[in-house]
Amino acid sequence: MDAYRDQYATVFNGGKDVVLLAISADPVESLASWAKDKDYPFTFLSDGDGAVGRKYGAYLESMKLDNRTLYVIDPKGTITYVTAPFRQVDPTAYTELEAAVKQAGGAK
Secondary structure, eight states, X not given: OHHHHHTHHHHTXXXXXXXXXXXXXXXXXXXXXXXXXXXXXXXXXXXXXXXXHHHTTOEETTTTEEOOOEEEEOTTSOEEEEESSOOTTOHHHHHHHHHHHHHTTSOO
16 A cells, blocks of 8 residues: 555546545554555545455455455446456556556546
């Protein structure tokens, strides 16, 4: 999440025409505290029961958590890019993500 924060201006156009939602199975209170402490400029959502993760194929039943899956959804609601698990330590993953966001119409 630190890399998303640190590259927010570049990869996510600073939030202009892009909405970044981080979804986790962690409780709301934990996510809110963590997001505030780390100064993340995007929204965190709690998927405590795994319903969202299950719907999008990101929930790992064996571990009771959402896998680090990343989706880019265009303004029409179509998923245009998926990577699972997201390779957060690979710099090329952010280059690919930035291109996917632009292609989906999120950054001009």
